[in-house]
Amino acid sequence: MNFFLTIVLDGLIQASWLFIVALGLTLVFGVLKILNIAHGSFYALGAYIAATAVTLVAAHGLPPGIGFVAMLLSVALIASAVGLLLERGLLKMFYGRDEVVLLLVTYAVFLILEDVTKLVWGVNPIYATQPYEMFGSLEFAGLYYVGYDLVLIPISAVIGFAIWFGLNRTVTGKIVLAVIHNEEMSVSMGVRVNRVYAFAFAFGVLLAALAGALTAPKISIQPGLSSDVIILSFAIVVIGGLGSVEGAAVGAILVGVARAASVHLMPQAELFVIYLIMAGVLMFRPEGLFKRETARRI
Amino acid sequence: MGKGLHPLVMIALVAAAALFGRVLPTWTLSLATIAASNALIALGIVVLARTGNVSFGQGLFFAAGGYGVALIANSWGLTDAVAQVIIGAACGGLLGLVIGPLIARYSGIFFGMLTLALSMVFYGALVKSTALGGSDGFNVGRPSLFGMNFSDPREADFMLYAVSVITTGLAGMAATILFRSEFGLASLAVRENNLRVEYLGLSANRIISINFVIAAIFAGASGAFALMAQRHIDPQFAYWTTSGEFVFVAVLAGNQSVAAVFVASMALELVRSFSNLYLPNTWQLVLGVFLLGVILFLPRGIGSLWIRDRHRKGKSVAPSMAGKKEVAL
Amino acid sequence: MNPVLSVRGLDKRFGAVVAADALTLDIPAGQKISLIGANGAGKTTFVNMVTGYLKPDSGSISLDGLDIGGRSPRNVARLGISRSFQIPQLFIELTAAENVTVAVSGSGTRPLSFHSPARAQHRHDKAIELLARFGLADLAERPISELAGGVRKLIDIAMALVRRPKLLLLDEPTSGVSAEEKFATMDRVIHAVAPDAATIVFVEHDMEIVSRYADRVVAFYQGRILADGEPGHVLKDREVRRYVTGGTQ
Numbered sequence: 001m002n003f004f005l006t007i008v009l010d011g012l013i014q015a016s017w018l019f020i021v022a023l024g025l026t027l028v029f030g031v032l033k034i035l036n037i038a039h040g041s042f043y044a045l046g047a048y049i050a051a052t053a054v055t056l057v058a059a060h061g062l063p064p065g066i067g068f069v070a071m072l073l074s075v076a077l078i079a080s081a082v083g084l085l086l087e088r089g090l091l092k093m094f095y096g097r098d099e100v101v102l103l104l105v106t107y108a109v110f111l112i113l114e115d116v117t118k119l120v121w122g123v124n125p126i127y128a129t130q131p132y133e134m135f136g137s138l139e140f141a142g143l144y145y146v147g148y149d150l151v152l153i154p155i156s157a158v159i160g161f162a163i164w165f166g167l168n169r170t171v172t173g174k175i176v177l178a179v180i181h182n183e184e185m186s187v188s189m190g191v192r193v194n195r196v197y198a199f200a201f202a203f204g205v206l207l208a209a210l211a212g213a214l215t216a217p218k219i220s221i222q223p224g225l226s227s228d229v230i231i232l233s234f235a236i237v238v239i240g241g242l243g244s245v246e247g248a249a250v251g252a253i254l255v256g257v258a259r260a261a262s263v264h265l266m267p268q269a270e271l272f273v274i275y276l277i278m279a280g281v282l283m284f285r286p287e288g289l290f291k292r293e294t295a296r297r298i
Numbered sequence: 299m300g301k302g303l304h305p306l307v308m309i310a311l312v313a314a315a316a317l318f319g320r321v322l323p324t325w326t327l328s329l330a331t332i333a334a335s336n337a338l339i340a341l342g343i344v345v346l347a348r349t350g351n352v353s354f355g356q357g358l359f360f361a362a363g364g365y366g367v368a369l370i371a372n373s374w375g376l377t378d379a380v381a382q383v384i385i386g387a388a389c390g391g392l393l394g395l396v397i398g399p400l401i402a403r404y405s406g407i408f409f410g411m412l413t414l415a416l417s418m419v420f421y422g423a424l425v426k427s428t429a430l431g432g433s434d435g436f437n438v439g440r441p442s443l444f445g446m447n448f449s450d451p452r453e454a455d456f457m458l459y460a461v462s463v464i465t466t467g468l469a470g471m472a473a474t475i476l477f478r479s480e481f482g483l484a485s486l487a488v489r490e491n492n493l494r495v496e497y498l499g500l501s502a503n504r505i506i507s508i509n510f511v512i513a514a515i516f517a518g519a520s521g522a523f524a525l526m527a528q529r530h531i532d533p534q535f536a537y538w539t540t541s542g543e544f545v546f547v548a549v550l551a552g553n554q555s556v557a558a559v560f561v562a563s564m565a566l567e568l569v570r571s572f573s574n575l576y577l578p579n580t581w582q583l584v585l586g587v588f589l590l591g592v593i594l595f596l597p598r599g600i601g602s603l604w605i606r607d608r609h610r611k612g613k614s615v616a617p618s619m620a621g622k623k624e625v626a627l
Numbered sequence: 628m629n630p631v632l633s634v635r636g637l638d639k640r641f642g643a644v645v646a647a648d649a650l651t652l653d654i655p656a657g658q659k660i661s662l663i664g665a666n667g668a669g670k671t672t673f674v675n676m677v678t679g680y681l682k683p684d685s686g687s688i689s690l691d692g693l694d695i696g697g698r699s700p701r702n703v704a705r706l707g708i709s710r711s712f713q714i715p716q717l718f719i720e721l722t723a724a725e726n727v728t729v730a731v732s733g734s735g736t737r738p739l740s741f742h743s744p745a746r747a748q749h750r751h752d753k754a755i756e757l758l759a760r761f762g763l764a765d766l767a768e769r770p771i772s773e774l775a776g777g778v779r780k781l782i783d784i785a786m787a788l789v790r791r792p793k794l795l796l797l798d799e800p801t802s803g804v805s806a807e808e809k810f811a812t813m814d815r816v817i818h819a820v821a822p823d824a825a826t827i828v829f830v831e832h833d834m835e836i837v838s839r840y841a842d843r844v845v846a847f848y849q850g851r852i853l854a855d856g857e858p859g860h861v862l863k864d865r866e867v868r869r870y871v872t873g874g875t876q
Binding site for chain 3: 476479480481487490491493494495497498
């Protein structure tokens, strides 16, 4: 029983940040119908910015709590700005062309950002560990868990709920949902789709960067992060269903638990089990576990 | 796919390119070898893309070829370059024969995602396989040719260059013949309307599978070349960014001419080398900007620079890469 | 003599919609039979089931005595059934000649060649000849994307004829074809299959075409056969006028 709980808890810890990243990716796909290959790059950007913020705060002798807040704020601001700029400045130019074109554009952005982060922060790993000690540690089922890791679970759940609430219970959210489900109809209803695009993309980028910032204290931040994260979040989004918020949650939990289970039961499978699930879903239920509802066209 | 050149002219060109290696400086030789090898696998992607299916996971066969050859080379001391290429191609082809029919029935975007997933499964398995060296991989010895060993690095490089250029050249010629053939036309038809193809008595799945196997063979051979050039194999061969680079070359080349694939591949290697040389840590930046430029100004790929497409009028990049069309009866 | 097509108790439902309701029909060889009925009456569903695109919920379909129910379109095509489509199903980026060439490739018994050019003389000649029969030879090298709807319709039909089928199913062959062309089109089709004495089943809304070319008319309504007989009788039938042709009393 303990063993089982350990796996579930480990899985949820993993799932918490995976969910936030996947959520951003699936939202961008749902609204703009773009698979943003640079999504992982924004995760990395968030981690790097967070590291810088934390280091700066620590250098001024301020407590880790301030560092934590500072990193979240700075990441939120910078990421949203970059996302907005990118969408309005670059992506917009390619709307209306073959769907593969936008894919290639985001791939180009991924390549560019890879080197930009290398040029700004160098190629060596950097760290931002101060916030990691903020919440102490906890003993559970014979194992020690770092408080920070556990705290991420409710934080992630709150974010998820906030997004769900925002989408389903606010006017802005419903407009976004309308664009997700039937863009043509939304346009004819007078929705300023351009604004929804810009907002959704910036928000998606923000989520990625936020996930990066939240995980920054517990990882080594180095080049290669973005390519690892994008493929992982892509797998989750495919499993859950492209464009589905619930799907991102379920996919993240499934992947997190699968990974945790592998680590404890069959370590060789840890990396490939996720993609095996992805392949399985693609073969037997290609739309994903949560098909995004498509409105019936008359 | 364009009128193309007479087979004898093509053979002459390939032979000339191979001999030209004699006068090229060493850095160009290794560059050209990598370019030829990348062109080979990108060509395979183009072959498959003509059915409307783009593979984002050729790294699977690339790695299968590389690891297959590496294991055989180390276990049985087989170092002959030509034999290694054949083994690499066979490894890729066999794997392609198994996987192709399984995924042929999936359309456009799902097909692409499946190939990606499968390659990452392989990557994940390789990284954790201690027997194969895990994420570090392992080394192999120098290749030989027809019993001759090459201790002089200059000679060794030239040998590898020649073998890769000739192999890729032959593949290019075969592809040109294939594209013009009855099967080639049917492949294009599958992309356009796979339902009508079925109604005409042809099996769209079989056509896709065959193209898939060809792409897998090319990828496996390319893996052998990469192995011989680096004398090292590791799981990175199967990683998605590796597969992505090959698709990049294919997209850059467009689908108008086989020669464009070589030009695109060479362009990529030159950009990579020069930016590594003068501005370290910028080659991906330059590549990204380059890609954006091509998307904006050469929507039909590099090949459109010298081939006027009689059909398409200013359609976006890689229309051959778009998913299969939905058909409503 | 065996009917060329024999259908027994064919059922097909899409949710609450009854597309086929215990359909039973025999079609003798060489007959020219027209299927009429309002939109949604089940004509195209019938064609889809016969050609293997849809699997019937129950019932049987036989071609010359051979059970073909549930077989794939490819299988059915190889057994001798060809069809044309309401909305032309063509290879848009390829030329007219190339479209027909693919049909030629599909009609052969040998596997597709990896080296013999698609434009090889014998194949190309055959393609041009078929296009010429519909007066389209000069459009042979034009891509379908540049051709008008009516022309696309003709090419769609031409492709169905390549195989020299036993049974030819045409789904609204004259819709989209100009008024001057429609008789010529039907004449060409009849003429093309005459040497093989093929059976033709054509779905039509144009009653002029129906009365002129059909030996027999079958009227559909809500998945059932409302009337079945000579054009003269069926077209005057009270229920047919009410539910199909909409003529005044």
